[in-house]
Every structure is written in C-alpha cells, then in structure tokens.
Amino acid sequence: MSTIAAFYGGKSILITGATGFLGKVLMEKLFRTSPDLKVIYILVRPKAGQTLQQRVVQILNSKLFEKVKEVCPNVHEKIRAVYADLNQNDLAISKGDMQELLSCTNIVFHCAATVRFNDHLRHAVQLNVTATQKLLLMASQMPKLEAFIHISTAFSNCNLKHIDEVIYPCPVEPKKIIDSMEWLDDAIIDEITPKLIGDQPNTYTYTKALGEMVVHQEGGNLNIAIVRPSIVGATWQEPFPGWVDNLNGPSGLIIATGKGFLRALRATPMAVADVIPVDIVVNLTLAVGWYTAVQRPKSTLIYHCTSGNLNPCYWGKMGFQVLATFEKIPFERAFRRPNADLTSNTFTTQYWNAVSHWAPAIIYDFYLRLTGRKPRMTKLMNRLLRTVSMLEYFINRSWEWSTCNTEMLMSKLSPEDQRVFNFDVRQLNWLEYIENYVLGIKKYLLKEDMAGIPKAKQHLKRLRNIHYLFNTALLLIAWRLLMARSQMARNVWFFIVSFCYKFLSYFRAPSTLKV
Numbered sequence: 001m002s003t004i005a006a007f008y009g010g011k012s013i014l015i016t017g018a019t020g021f022l023g024k025v026l027m028e029k030l031f032r033t034s035p036d037l038k039v040i041y042i043l044v045r046p047k048a049g050q051t052l053q054q055r056v057v058q059i060l061n062s063k064l065f066e067k068v069k070e071v072c073p074n075v076h077e078k079i080r081a082v083y084a085d086l087n088q089n090d091l092a093i094s095k096g097d098m099q100e101l102l103s104c105t106n107i108v109f110h111c112a113a114t115v116r117f118n119d120h121l122r123h124a125v126q127l128n129v130t131a132t133q134k135l136l137l138m139a140s141q142m143p144k145l146e147a148f149i150h151i152s153t154a155f156s157n158c159n160l161k162h163i164d165e166v167i168y169p170c171p172v173e174p175k176k177i178i179d180s181m182e183w184l185d186d187a188i189i190d191e192i193t194p195k196l197i198g199d200q201p202n203t204y205t206y207t208k209a210l211g212e213m214v215v216h217q218e219g220g221n222l223n224i225a226i227v228r229p230s231i232v233g234a235t236w237q238e239p240f241p242g243w244v245d246n247l248n249g250p251s252g253l254i255i256a257t258g259k260g261f262l263r264a265l266r267a268t269p270m271a272v273a274d275v276i277p278v279d280i281v282v283n284l285t286l287a288v289g290w291y292t293a294v295q296r297p298k299s300t301l302i303y304h305c306t307s308g309n310l311n312p313c314y315w316g317k318m319g320f321q322v323l324a325t326f327e328k329i330p331f332e333r334a335f336r337r338p339n340a341d342l343t344s345n346t347f348t349t350q351y352w353n354a355v356s357h358w359a360p361a362i363i364y365d366f367y368l369r370l371t372g373r374k375p376r377m378t379k380l381m382n383r384l385l386r387t388v389s390m391l392e393y394f395i396n397r398s399w400e401w402s403t404c405n406t407e408m409l410m411s412k413l414s415p416e417d418q419r420v421f422n423f424d425v426r427q428l429n430w431l432e433y434i435e436n437y438v439l440g441i442k443k444y445l446l447k448e449d450m451a452g453i454p455k456a457k458q459h460l461k462r463l464r465n466i467h468y469l470f471n472t473a474l475l476l477i478a479w480r481l482l483m484a485r486s487q488m489a490r491n492v493w494f495f496i497v498s499f500c501y502k503f504l505s506y507f508r509a510p511s512t513l514k515v
C-alpha cells in the first residue's frame, strides 16, 4: 500500500484553482489513489453562465474522470464546491462556508492564479499576491491544518540564469505593492508597470515572485511548502497519455503549427524546452503535501519541478518531433502544410513573417473578398503573431534550476510511492511524449475524430500540390519579367543555356565516337 495514498485517506482537502488545468489533474489523482478521502472542498466562481454545480458536473463527466468513477463511484458526494471569488477582498466566501472550511480543512493546495502574461498589474496582484495573503490568513485559523502547499512557477525568478530552491528578495515589498494597487488608478499603474516589473518579462512572473515573498513573510508558524513547475504540458502517463484542455504553454502553438498558420518562429533551437508533464507536477505536489505534513520541515522548502537539468529536450528537437508527428497524425482542414522554421535571427524572423505569414494571409483574404466573403486571415495572423511575441522570451533562453529538494524527496519515498507518485522526469521518453501530446491535442482539445486522418492526409497532399504549382508559376512569372526588362538577365540566361549545351555536347561526343 502506498504511504502517500494512505496519508490522504480520511482527510478534508481544500483546493483553489480546481477548475484549472493543474487543479483538475490534482483532484483526479487524489480521488483515484485515495478514494477514502473525506472531502475535497474546491473554491469556485460561476463562469460562462454556469453555476458551481454545473461546472463540477462538467468536470466529473469529462474523459479525465472516467477512471475515477470506477474506483470512487460516489465521487460527486465527496466534492464540495464553495462559492468564492479570489478577486474580492473577503474572497466572497459566505460565513457558513468559511466556518466549515476553517474547522475541517487538513491540507490546502493553492493552485489558483492568473497565468496570463499580459494581465493588468492590479488584477495580477489581486489574484497572485493578495488572494495568497488572504488564504494564508484563513489557513492560520485552521486548527486541523497539517500542510499548506503553494503552487508557484519556476519562472518566478526568470531574470536570473541559475535559480536555487530559495526565495529571492523582491525589489519592492509585496505589502507596498498591494497597498498601492488599492489607491492608484489604472492609467498610473500602466505607466509604472514597466518600472516595477524591471527585468521580469511580464506581470505574471513578477506577481508570482511577489506571491512567494508573501508566503515567506506571512506564513507564520504554518507548515508550508512551495512547488515551482516550469512549462506545464499534457499528461505523460496518468490517467492516460496526452490529456490537455487549454491553449497555454506549447499547446496553442502546436495547434497553430498543425493547422498551417504558424510556419516559422523566433526560437533558439538549442535552448532547453523546459516542459514538464502535468501528472509529474501533480505527483510531486501530493508527495510534497505528505512530506510537509508528516516530517514538518523546520523551514519552508521549495521544490523545483523542471526537466532541463535531469532530462533536457530542446526547442529544435521538439519542433522536429512535432512536425514528424503531423506526418502520421495530421490535423484536419489545415490552412497550409505544417512547417516549423525555428530561427534566433531577428532579420530571418522578419523575412519568414513576411513570406510565410503575411503574404499567404493577404492572398487568402483577397480570395475571400473576391468570392464575396468576409476577410479574416490577416486579423487572425495579427493575433497569432502578437501571442507568439509574448512567448518569445521563454523560447530563446535556457535556465538552470537546482533540484536538490526534489531529489531529496524522491529518495525519501518508498519503492511503492515512487511508482504510484512517480515524478522522476529521467524516465520520460521525449519522442513518445511529444507524439502523445500532439495526439492528445487532436483528440481532447480540437475534438477531431481519428477516422478523419486519411482525409486530412489527402488534404495535405492537395496543399502540397498547390504549393508546388504556385511556386512554379511565381518562378516563371519572375523569369519572364526579368527577361523582358533586363539586358544583363538576358545575357546571363544565354550564357547559362550555351554553357549547358556545350556541357551536354561534350558528353555526347565520345558516345557518338563509340558507335
């Protein structure tokens, strides 16, 4: 029997961000490995016209929870959705709910955050810093609390090249930032944001660093640990390979490539693609929860959940494998044949943007206009290239993360726990993982049917023929224009033709002699 699984049995667990990518996989694993846990409280807000209950039902009815329903048939009775909005000052939790949470919770997993790079600083501070502060305050009033696990990001200090499992000081105290966000107006915040974030690339990484500092300063006597994952990707093994349900990280760009919209990228092929499967993050998080509660380390331990130092993959290799997978498993109705030219050169990027992105978009919009339809490709391209530019920071650099605490934890696990809560990234086969990732995107994100693969392959063949035809026509036109306008081009052309003729006659002469 797994010690970690047994530990969560009978426990009341509070999860924030349970409706998010990581939160759902965390919940799934908890129910599957510890079906005898008492209850999982999840802090949820109504969204997209759905009530809390409807959101929970939607999650439980998803493919991700199929296995859970077999091992824990009464799973719906063990989830307790609590109305909350982490953007509100009091978190908008009712008094009754608050009483229950405070008196019953044994473990807190704080996953909720805004992960948008371009979020307004006020909003990012509210969610990633102030809400963390409020949750810590709540946690300090929980008599049965055994551990508080805060999910941060490995990029919270991405202004450094080598990052240790420690909390680095912030240039401005989080408390001062929180206070100022309350009275400064939006325009002033916009103006001071670049100065405040300094050498951090965006408000997301900046506020996640502030969030860690808040945990450090206001954790008091709580039993706290911080988990820092790098770029969280689709599941590796559990509950099945390739599950993913949002566009974050590489997923959106893989779709844009597979659909033939994105054909070149300003990325450094030899930079480390520090992707980490979501099930590895979840396994480490649950192991950290157990270790923190049982061993009660004297200080707050930070665990890096990264792949680069133990089993590195590079963006060039990733791009190559993604393209290779599209040969076998193409996406449906592609705009152009998938291609991925990764270059770190700005001039080359601009050239590819003009030739591979803007020109086809403009031509296609022209065709749409001619056929009486509304043009849309240039608008889409605009949005896509803006998105790519926001991600560029992370695909042109490599970081070194030390993983001493994570490795120490692995050594403390029994062989059974190492199997059930496997977070050993060295065992991951990247080629297999990337293939399953692309397949997962096709099935679970794009909801495309596998039966459509032959048709998709046929479509790509047609696109290849159009591509060849178009290039040949373009070459012929260019040649014709050049010949008509330039004496020099004509001279060069006649020189080439006469040279070829002489070359051929030279070979023909000996063979004629033989006869």
Ligand SMILES: CCCCCCCCCCCCCCCC(=O)SCCNC(=O)CCNC(=O)[C@H](O)C(C)(C)COP(=O)(O)OP(=O)(O)OC[C@H]1O[C@@H](n2cnc3c(N)ncnc32)[C@H](O)[C@@H]1OP(=O)(O)O
Pocket: 115, 116, 117, 118, 153, 154, 155, 230, 231, 232, 247, 248, 249, 250, 251, 252, 253, 254, 256, 257, 315, 318, 319, 322, 323, 340, 383, 384, 386, 387, 390, 391, 394, 395
């Ligand atoms: C073969 C190639 C392999 C190489 C593959 C390289 C992968 C290179 C990944 C690096 C990734 C680093 C990750 C750091 C690791 C954390 O710790 S960060 C945690 C994860 N966070 C993220 O991944 C970023 C989340 N997203 C965002 O911040 C914002 O969506 C963006 C990217 C800044 C764009 O914001 P925006 O301009 O306000 O636009 P927004 O309305 O959000 O989206 C515009 C459109 O782009 C789409 N979109 C959103 N995100 C994406 C996306 N990631 N991709 C594509 N489209 C997207 C939206 O669906 C939307 O489309 P429409 O619905 O309008 O048709």
Ligand SMILES: NC(=O)C1=CN([C@@H]2O[C@H](COP(=O)(O)OP(=O)(O)OC[C@H]3O[C@@H](n4cnc5c(N)ncnc54)[C@H](OP(=O)(O)O)[C@@H]3O)[C@@H](O)[C@H]2O)C=CC1
Pocket: 016, 017, 018, 019, 020, 021, 022, 023, 043, 044, 045, 047, 084, 085, 086, 087, 088, 110, 111, 112, 113, 114, 115, 127, 151, 152, 153, 154, 208, 228, 229, 230, 231, 232, 233, 246, 248, 249
């Ligand atoms: N994805 C990644 O690549 C990485 C993620 N991380 C960290 O992992 C954690 C989880 O990220 P991930 O699952 O990918 O993110 P998601 O965006 O998928 O999920 C975010 C979660 O936070 C909840 N949330 C957001 N705003 C509020 C609010 N005002 N009130 C209540 N809940 C709210 C969302 O709820 P709702 O469904 O209602 O929007 C959702 O459940 C975050 O802390 C993130 O920083 C770290 C490294 C990389």
